[in-house]
Amino acid sequence: MTTEIRIDGERLWQTLMRSAEIGPGKAGGLRRLVGTDEDKEIRDQFTEWCTEAGLTMSIDQLGNMFARRAGTEDDLPPVTIGSHLDTQYAGGRFDGILGVLAGLEVVRTLNDHAIETRYPIEVINWTNEEGARFSPSMGPSGAFAGVFEADFIANRADDDGFLQGEELERIGYRGPEPVGGRQLDSYFELHIEQGPQLDAERIPLGIVTGGYKSYGMHVDVRGRTAHAGPTPMNERKDALVGASRVVVAVNDIGWKYHNTNGKTTCTRIVAWPNKPGIVSEWAQFSVDCRHPDRDMAAQMMAEIEQAIVEAADKANVEMEIGTRWEFDGANFAPELIDLMRKTAKDIGVPYKEMLSQAGHDAYHIAKVCPATLIFSPCKDGITHNEEEDAELELTEPAVNVLLQAVLARANR
Amino acid sequence: MTTEIRIDGERLWQTLMRSAEIGPGKAGGLRRLVGTDEDKEIRDQFTEWCTEAGLTMSIDQLGNMFARRAGTEDDLPPVTIGSHLDTQYAGGRFDGILGVLAGLEVVRTLNDHAIETRYPIEVINWTNEEGARFSPSMGPSGAFAGVFEADFIANRADDDGFLQGEELERIGYRGPEPVGGRQLDSYFELHIEQGPQLDAERIPLGIVTGGYKSYGMHVDVRGRTAHAGPTPMNERKDALVGASRVVVAVNDIGWKYHNTNGKTTCTRIVAWPNKPGIVSEWAQFSVDCRHPDRDMAAQMMAEIEQAIVEAADKANVEMEIGTRWEFDGANFAPELIDLMRKTAKDIGVPYKEMLSQAGHDAYHIAKVCPATLIFSPCKDGITHNEEEDAELELTEPAVNVLLQAVLARANR
Missing domain, CATH: 3.40.630.10 (Zn peptidases)
Structure with a gap:
């Protein structure tokens, strides 16, 4: 047989x-x-x-x-x-x-x-x-x-x-x-x-x-280069700070939905010039968001997008969502x-x-x-x-x- | 003349x-x-x-x-x-x-x-x-x-x-x-x-x-690679999250001392593998801290070091301060x-x-x-x-x- x-x-x-x-x-x-x-x-x-x-x-x-x-x-x-x-x-x-x-x-x-x-x-x-x-x-x-x-x-x-x-x-x-x-x-x-x-x-x-349900996107951050020494905090447009605020917020959102198996991650961050002594004018990061429930996944993404707006405001930079993808x-x-x-x-x-x-x-x-x-x-x-x-x-x-x-x- | x-x-x-x-x-x-x-x-x-x-x-x-x-x-x-x-x-x-x-x-x-x-x-x-x-x-x-x-x-x-x-x-x-x-x-x-x-x-x-008074240092962050999709939040050791928490905290410390001309900056962040879909196991960032008053500069550095300890704990990663420098x-x-x-x-x-x-x-x-x-x-x-x-x-x-x-x- x-x-x-x-x-x-x-x-x-x-x-x-x-x-x-x-x-x-x-x-x-x-x-x-x-x-x-x-x-x-x-x-x-x-x-x-x-x-x-x-x-x-x-x-x-x-x-x-x-x-x-x-x-x-x-x-x-x-x-x-x-x-x-x-x-x-x-x-x-x-x-x-x-x-x-x-x-x-x-x-x-x-x-x-x-x-x-x-x-x-x-x-x-x-x-x-x-x-x-x-x-x-x-x-x-x-x-x-x-x-x-x-x-x-x-x-x-x-x-x-x-x-x-x-x-x-x-x-x-x-x-x-x-x-x-x-x-x-x-x-x-x-x-x-x-x-x-x-x-x-x-x-x-x-x-x-x-x-x-899985969502992903790349986000661009635009700030302004400046000397990390003399430039006062209130005159900065630090792209790395903006990106890092989102990395932290996205991680916090993942924890918020952890009990229902949600996960959110910023997996990749790059900045330019990204050198000692200088405030970076550009950064890019990738966002990954997953939840078994479609509605909750969409809710998480909405919170992430809100976090992006808030981080851009706090860091005095501009953020733009680029490529997006999703699969389920x-x-x-x-x-x-x-x-x-x-x-x-x-x-x-x-x-x-x-x-x-x-x-x-x-x-x-x-x-x-x-x-x-x-x-x-x-x-x-x-x-x-x-x-x-x-x-x-x-x-x-x-x-x-x-x-x-x-x-x-x-x-x- | x-x-x-x-x-x-x-x-x-x-x-x-x-x-x-x-x-x-x-x-x-x-x-x-x-x-x-x-x-x-x-x-x-x-x-x-x-x-x-x-x-x-x-x-x-x-x-x-x-x-x-x-x-x-x-x-x-x-x-x-x-x-x-x-x-x-x-x-x-x-x-x-x-x-x-x-x-x-x-x-x-x-x-x-x-x-x-x-x-x-x-x-x-x-x-x-x-x-x-x-x-x-x-x-x-x-x-x-x-x-x-x-x-x-x-x-x-x-x-x-x-x-x-x-x-x-x-x-x-x-x-x-x-x-x-x-x-x-x-x-x-x-x-x-x-x-x-x-x-x-x-x-x-x-x-x-x-x-x-200016202080600087490089900090290494050690976590563990993992799949950004299925890995639950509580099983992660995300080096990028740890580093980003410090970037944000260091920026906040700069703002706290802004009125007395203090400045703090994380100028550079690198991570590995730093790719979509994967949690990074390693990151490194540079810290820059400056204040006209020597005692206040030292106080700011103490707060930064405390923030590093807290961020490492929150992100479930290890952080180690490497090269340090200072000048005045x-x-x-x-x-x-x-x-x-x-x-x-x-x-x-x-x-x-x-x-x-x-x-x-x-x-x-x-x-x-x-x-x-x-x-x-x-x-x-x-x-x-x-x-x-x-x-x-x-x-x-x-x-x-x-x-x-x-x-x-x-x-x-």
């Missing part, structure tokens, strides 16, 4: 640990940024693994990689399993990587048992999910789903002015295929939870039924969520239904095909940190649910 | 305006950082002017430039006039530059009248007064005065890792002379006030009798201050006695010879800003006082 096959947990772990050798960070974690030599190395390694598993590779013009296992009715659109192999600056060994390599393990397991599927299956590595080097995050999966123009994403520059498309070209992964525009049957993504709930309760599977993961496919519930019950994996708090490629892909997102536990919920960790025993059950759900979908 | 000679204001202004063409900033100001091509260009131009005026150039290993006019008793130590030709990132056309080019104008005026002096006279351009590219500021004059080791200053790196000594070498201005170790008779520095008082009262001369300009030479008063009275220039709020090369040089600092007005007190401005009519009287005081000193 194909419903009795299981993945090879040791093989999956060895594959994850080999990945963890590529782009080592400073404390056992990873720094594997898009378009770097480390990115090339993991892509080459992934290609080698996929080719050994009999998969056919194709790469689109944003470096998204599709490793295809033919179906017995190969003209049908593919059932896909994806996530990302890139990491944060100080990232972990599992965030995203688990989802791609679990897809590989699913295929390897089908190979072990010589199981054919009616629908083709594709394992996908999306470029730059993290947005660590190039902003926005999730750009290439977004372009695949028609959220962004592919050229816009290719032309994003890093802090040193290098363009994402050119850096992909440099490492040989700006492929020939157009971005998007083809039909997928369905999309499955397994990701570590990036929160502490599953680990705390030792539950090996989270079935995501929706997402937190509200459109995962009920049929696939049901398939996940049923599969977990069938093979006896305890699960918990939950909302996703972070953005994932699945949010975008859900716009162009039925998509589902599941979670496995990560130690203490620590992520975007080199101490991010997971254990095989708590990871394997979710991968088996993925295997069986994909198999059911691909043979329906 | 040599007491009746006066400088050529138009010539001084033309020279200043020629300097203002080298390293133009973005709005009529200057960006002329140490060791850049623009620094080389102004040094070449200064050398040309000095050579035309019959001066002999020598350059020390930190790029400090000494342009010497021989005395009739040339073995006597030189009477010196100095300041700096470098600027802030968004600097003005007069800050420092006026002091060096006023020295040149003094020499040119003596030449016009074929006046010899008993003591030699040297016009000095100190390297990196501003500290805009390499920290600390006033490093090369400090090394001349024995406050720093010359090698320490040569090995200071900019934000891109370039070393000050190597960048001076690159532009041909790492000279052969040892740094310091030779006797100066006296040091005269004319600087724009960098505050609004003289301009507001249309008084053309400020005689500096001392300085504000308390040691200007009474005999030279008296000379300035007398000269101003003799030639009928109204003046005001004042404290210096900013640091100047004169603070260091006062440790190794009798030194004095005088101010001329700058428009609205705006400085370290490309709108910094001055007018000839309000500048010329101070340069004439400088001329007559130097002449008196060099012929005593």
Whole structure:
């Protein structure tokens, strides 16, 4: 019975640990940024693994990689399993990587048992999910789903002015295929939870039924340079003070909504000239606001915008909200969520239904095909940190649910 | 009578305006950082002017430039006039530059009248007064005065890792002379006030009798990276929030002491990874604290240190105070201050006695010879800003006082 096959947990772990050798960070974690030599190395390694598993590779013009296992009715659109192999600056060994390599393990397991599927299956590595080097995050999966123009994403520059498309070209992964525009049957993504709930309760599977409402924006602050020595306090227009007032206020708003799981963060601040002895004339910061309840998220954003007005007034500077973005993961496919519930019950994996708090490629892909997102536990919920960790025993059950759900979908 | 000679204001202004063409900033100001091509260009131009005026150039290993006019008793130590030709990132056309080019104008005026002096006279351009590219500021004059080791200053790196000594070498201005170790008779520095008082009262001369007490320090903040989405507020160690709390508190302390002319500033903040989507694990900021009263300055610093403790506690991060510095300009030479008063009275220039709020090369040089600092007005007190401005009519009287005081000193 194909419903009795299981993945090879040791093989999956060895594959994850080999990945963890590529782009080592400073404390056992990873720094594997898009378009770097480390990115090339993991892509080459992934290609080698996929080719050994009999998969056919194709790469689109944003470096998204599709490793295809033919179906017995190969003209049908593919059932896909994806996530990302890139990491944060100080990232972990599992965030995203688990989802791609679990897809590989699913295929390897089908190979072990010589199981054919009616629908083709594709394992996908999306470029730059993290947005660590190039902003926005999730750009290439977004372009695949028609959220962004592919050229816009290719032309994003890093802090040193290098363009994402050119850096992909440099490492040989700006492929020939157009971005998007083809039909997928369905999309499955397994990701570590990036929160502490599953680990705390030792539950090996989270079935995501929706997402937190998430808002983001960049804010520019304009003041005036002045000598930090003689310039009286009342003649200053200190952009850094204005930005810092907002950082503090945004943090306070997060605490205010902490009891209902709200979070607000200013993640990034830059100022100019930002030198000793001089008051900065310009600053920019990024705001991130999330809440499970849409109305409360909107309320938090309103409070943040009010805090921006007050901080600008207090610091005698001007502030302007620039780029804004929002996502909510509200459109995962009920049929696939049901398939996940049923599969977990069938093979006896305890699960918990939950909302996703972070953005994932699945949010975008859900716009162009039925998509589902599941979670496995990560130690203490620590992520975007080199101490991010997971254990095989708590990871394997979710991968088996993925295997069986994909198999059911691909043979329906 | 040599007491009746006066400088050529138009010539001084033309020279200043020629300097203002080298390293133009973005709005009529200057960006002329140490060791850049623009620094080389102004040094070449200064050398040309000095050579035309019959001066002999020598350059020390930190790029400090000494342009010497021989005395009739040339073995006597030189009477010196100095300041700096470098600027802030968004600097003005007069800050420092006026002091060096006023020295040149003094020499040119003596030449016009074929006046010899008993003591030699040297016009000095100190390297990196501003500290805009390499920290600390006033490093090369400090090394001349024995406050720093010359090698320490040569090995200071900019934000891109370039070393000050190597960048001076690159532009041909790492000279052969040892740094310091030779006797100066006296040091005269004319600087724009960098505050609004003289301009507001249309008084053309400020005689500096001392300085504000100034403290500075760098503070490191250590937190933990985490995902800005799922990480609950109570599990965060957000280095940027900790740093921002101090920036706001330091600004509030400045306002508290504003009525007695206190100022406090966090001038610079950097964080890592400082990227969207991630809580930063490290931040660093600089603190600047100034007050005319020594006890109150110490009290302000105590409040800042308390604010650091409280901010670290609130943000659940660790903070550590690193490098500290302080200066107070308390040691200007009474005999030279008296000379300035007398000269101003003799030639009928109204003046005001004042404290210096900013640091100047004169603070260091006062440790190794009798030194004095005088101010001329700058428009609205705006400085370290490309709108910094001055007018000839309000500048010329101070340069004439400088001329007559130097002449008196060099012929005593």
